Amino acid sequence: MSATLPDAAPANWVDRHAPPRLRPWLRLGRFDRPTGIWLLMLPGWQGIALADAMQRRTPDLGLLALFFAGAVAMRAAGCAYNDIVDADLDAKVARTAGRPIPSGQIGLAGAWTFVAACALAGLAILSSLNWLGVALGAASLALVGAYPFMKRLTWWPQAWLGLTFNWGALLGYAAAWRLPSALGLAASGQTILPRAAPALLLYASGVFWTLGYDTIYAIQDLEDDALAGVKSSARRLGAAAPGAVLGFYTVSLLLALAAWGAGGLGPASVPAIGLFGVWLARQPRKLKAAGPAGALALFQSNVLAGLLLFAAMVLGGWSARP
Numbered sequence: 001m002s003a004t005l006p007d008a009a010p011a012n013w014v015d016r017h018a019p020p021r022l023r024p025w026l027r028l029g030r031f032d033r034p035t036g037i038w039l040l041m042l043p044g045w046q047g048i049a050l051a052d053a054m055q056r057r058t059p060d061l062g063l064l065a066l067f068f069a070g071a072v073a074m075r076a077a078g079c080a081y082n083d084i085v086d087a088d089l090d091a092k093v094a095r096t097a098g099r100p101i102p103s104g105q106i107g108l109a110g111a112w113t114f115v116a117a118c119a120l121a122g123l124a125i126l127s128s129l130n131w132l133g134v135a136l137g138a139a140s141l142a143l144v145g146a147y148p149f150m151k152r153l154t155w156w157p158q159a160w161l162g163l164t165f166n167w168g169a170l171l172g173y174a175a176a177w178r179l180p181s182a183l184g185l186a187a188s189g190q191t192i193l194p195r196a197a198p199a200l201l202l203y204a205s206g207v208f209w210t211l212g213y214d215t216i217y218a219i220q221d222l223e224d225d226a227l228a229g230v231k232s233s234a235r236r237l238g239a240a241a242p243g244a245v246l247g248f249y250t251v252s253l254l255l256a257l258a259a260w261g262a263g264g265l266g267p268a269s270v271p272a273i274g275l276f277g278v279w280l281a282r283q284p285r286k287l288k289a290a291g292p293a294g295a296l297a298l299f300q301s302n303v304l305a306g307l308l309l310f311a312a313m314v315l316g317g318w319s320a321r322p
Contacts, residue, residue, distance in 0.1 A: 029080060038071075041071035042310060044169065044172035047172030049314045051173045058317070083099055093224040129171075133171055151232065155231045156211075158211050162209070205256040216234075222292060253280065266317070272308055283298045
C-alpha cells in the first residue's frame with residue numbers, strides 16, 4: 001500500500017521523496033507525521049531551558065540537539081512498539097488499518113528489529129548525559145512499556161501518555177544541571193526538594209497539557225474506537241470533551257506559572273506563558289465547531305504551544321536578577 005495514511009499530510013516528505021521500499025519503515029516510525037517528534041522533544045527542551053534559566057545560563061545548543069535526536073529515535077521506537085501491541089485493534093479502526101503492520105507490509109519480526117535499532121540509538125544518546133539523566137531515562141521505560149495496554153485497562157490512556165511524553169521535562173532539567181547542584185549538595189546546604197520543585201511543576205503542567213491535546217486527537221476515532229472496544233478520554237467525556245479540555249489546559253497553565261515562580265525566573269516569562277495559555281484556550285472553542293474532522297489540525301497546533309512555553313523559560317533566565 002503506497003497511499004498516504006489518513007493522519008499524515010498529503011505532501012509529507014516520506015510519500016513525496018522516500019524510496020518506495022523505505023516508506024513502510026518510515027511510516028512505522030511515524031516519520032511521515034512529525035508532530036509527535038515535536039511533542040515528545042519539547043518538554044525536554046523546556047526542562048533544559050528551566051534549569052539553565054535558574055542557573056542564569058543560555059540553553060546549551062548541543063544538549064538541545066541531543067534531545068532532538070533522542071526524541072526522533074525514541075518516538076520511532078515507541079510508535080513501532082505501540083503498533084506491534086495494537087496490531088489487532090489497528091486493523092479494526094479506519095484511520096489505522098493502513099499502517100504497515102495491520103496492512104501486512106511489515107511483519108512482527110521486522111518490526112521488533114526496527115524497535116531494537118531505534119532503542120539502541122536512543123541508548124547511545126542517553127549514555128552521553130550525566131548519571132542522573134541516565135537514571136531518569138532508564139526509569140521512563142516502565143511508562144513506555146505499559147502505555148499501549150492502557151487503552152484496554154482505563155478510560156484515561158491519554159493521562160498515561162501525559163506521564164510518558166513529558167518525562168523529558170525531568171530528564172532535560174536533570175541533564176542541564178551542573179552536578180552536584182542538581183542534588184542540592186552545594187556548599188549552601190540546600191536540599192533536593194527546592195531544586196526538584198520547579199521541574200516537578202513543569203512536568204505536571206505537561207501532563208495536563210498532553211491530557212488535553214491527546215483527548216482532542218482521540219476525537220478522530222470515536223466511532224471506530226467504540227466498535228473496537230478501545231477506551232479513551234474522548235469516549236468517556238463525550239459531549240463534555242471541549243469543556244474538559246479547557247479545564248485540563250487551565251490546570252496546565254497554572255502549573256506552568258507555578259514552575260516559573262518556583263524557579264525564580266524573571267518577568268519576561270509571563271507574557272510568553274500568557275500566550276501559551278491563549279493558544280491553548282482557543283482549541284476547545286474551535287473544537288466545538290470543528291468536530292472530528294478538524295481535531296487533527298487542532299492537535300497539531302500544540303507544537304506552537306510547546307514552543308511558546310520553551311521560549312518563556314528562556315526569557316525567564318534572560319530577565320532574572322543575577
